[in-house]
Amino acid sequence: MKPLSLILFLTAILVFAGCAEVKEPMAEDTGEATESSTGTASVSDSETHDTETHTNNDSATASSTSEETDSDSSSASQNPTDPPIPGNGGTITITAVTADALTLAWDKASDDHTPQSNLEYKVVSSLSSNLDTLEGAQAGTPIRDWSKNIDTVDVSRLQPACAYYFNILVRDSFGNETVYNMATETTRRALDDLVAFFPFSGNSSDGGPNSIPLSSSTASPTLDANRDGLPSSSYLFTAANQEYFYNEDNPSPLGLSHELTVSVWVKLTDPATDQKVIGRAFRSSFYSGWLLGVASGGLYPEIWDSSGTRFSFNTGIIQPGEWTHLAITWRTGGTFRGYVNGIMHTEIEASLDPIGTSLGSIFRIGNRPYSTPLFLVDGNIDDIRVYGWELNETEIMALKNLPAD
Numbered sequence: 001m002k003p004l005s006l007i008l009f010l011t012a013i014l015v016f017a018g019c020a021e022v023k024e025p026m027a028e029d030t031g032e033a034t035e036s037s038t039g040t041a042s043v044s045d046s047e048t049h050d051t052e053t054h055t056n057n058d059s060a061t062a063s064s065t066s067e068e069t070d071s072d073s074s075s076a077s078q079n080p081t082d083p084p085i086p087g088n089g090g091t092i093t094i095t096a097v098t099a100d101a102l103t104l105a106w107d108k109a110s111d112d113h114t115p116q117s118n119l120e121y122k123v124v125s126s127l128s129s130n131l132d133t134l135e136g137a138q139a140g141t142p143i144r145d146w147s148k149n150i151d152t153v154d155v156s157r158l159q160p161a162c163a164y165y166f167n168i169l170v171r172d173s174f175g176n177e178t179v180y181n182m183a184t185e186t187t188r189r190a191l192d193d194l195v196a197f198f199p200f201s202g203n204s205s206d207g208g209p210n211s212i213p214l215s216s217s218t219a220s221p222t223l224d225a226n227r228d229g230l231p232s233s234s235y236l237f238t239a240a241n242q243e244y245f246y247n248e249d250n251p252s253p254l255g256l257s258h259e260l261t262v263s264v265w266v267k268l269t270d271p272a273t274d275q276k277v278i279g280r281a282f283r284s285s286f287y288s289g290w291l292l293g294v295a296s297g298g299l300y301p302e303i304w305d306s307s308g309t310r311f312s313f314n315t316g317i318i319q320p321g322e323w324t325h326l327a328i329t330w331r332t333g334g335t336f337r338g339y340v341n342g343i344m345h346t347e348i349e350a351s352l353d354p355i356g357t358s359l360g361s362i363f364r365i366g367n368r369p370y371s372t373p374l375f376l377v378d379g380n381i382d383d384i385r386v387y388g389w390e391l392n393e394t395e396i397m398a399l400k401n402l403p404a405d
């Protein structure tokens with residue numbers, strides 16, 4: 001029990017250490033300053049009742065219903081105690097989620113005395129699921145201070161791959177507060193959270209965290225200008241010379257089985273020819289692995305699952321002699337998608353089985369990975385990124401729009 005508890009404890013610390021609260025409040029004023037200036041605004045429901053019993057006498061509570069109509073005036077003696085009613089049952093929707101930002105939206109609240117345009121909202125966040133009560137939300141990290149008549153806020157400065165909790169406090173002109181329904185969202189992983197990155201900036205080194213070494217064929221691909229015209233910043237592969245890069249040591253970081261994204265730039269002499277751009281695969285009695293290729297003037301990826309079943313499509317249009325961005329994403333039990341120039345062209349069901357990761361798999365760039373040289377690339381390859389997670393359409397477009405390396 002003790003070692004397990006310790007492991008769980010350490011794991012909790014590690015997970016927590018990776019995530020941080022929103023770095024600074026988004027509004028100019030801090031929540032504390034505003035709350036102290038308005039005095040009663042930060043007290044809880046029960047405390048509000050107590051306060052009124054002291055400041056007003058019992059008749060204030062008794063007469064509150066009969067005097068609803070004229071209490072819109074700021075007469076201090078009225079002090080209605082009902083908080084506003086959150087709109088749409090208190091639902092908060094979260095959209096436009098990226099690695100460091102997202103958008104919160106909600107329906108405005110209504111109130112028996114305060115006009116809707118005068119209701120104020122405060123947005124709070126937390127790294128824990130502790131904002132579902134008024135008291136809990138009041139203790140949350142303020143990310144938008146009390147603001148009148150708002151129903152959306154853009155939240156930024158978040159950490160990637162972290163679960164955040166949010167809630168909205170709403171208050172009327174008399175300081176009565178309530179909360180919406182706590183909502184949670186996990187930010188996306190960062191685009192530099194990758195398995196391998198071959199920028200081909202002067203050499204074939206892997207700039208990713210695994211530093212996967214590449215060897216070159218006898219006739220090596222040659223450095224060439226990239227899509228911005230920068231010299232020695234992509235590689236030119238000449239098919240007739242059988243030029244390619246490889247790692248035949250079963251590079252395990254590239255043995256991605258559950259989720260995969262591959263992104264690459266190509267400039268091909270003849271995209272109608274069957275060419276294998278990049279892949280890690282193996283062939284014995286059956287195929288296994290993944291492969292991003294080009295054929296018939298379009299993207300032609302192939303993925304073989306752990307039982308050898310092949311998943312493939314031929315999609316999009318690749319022009320000869322034009323730099324073109326190609327990408328594929330796979331999620332086991334989800335979808336297998338193909339993108340050309342940042343646009344998703346095809347989506348098919350992925351296997352329920354993981355991608356095959358047979359021992360002996362070979363990783364190659366510019367040549368088919370599973371056997372002797374064939375289907376070699378004739379043209380340029382650049383800025384290869386391999387991820388162990390499934391990027392979405394927004395993220396693939398962001399990759400396509402990244403500056404050239």
Ligand SMILES: [Ca+2]
Nearest residue numbers: 199200233405
């Ligand atoms: Ca490059």
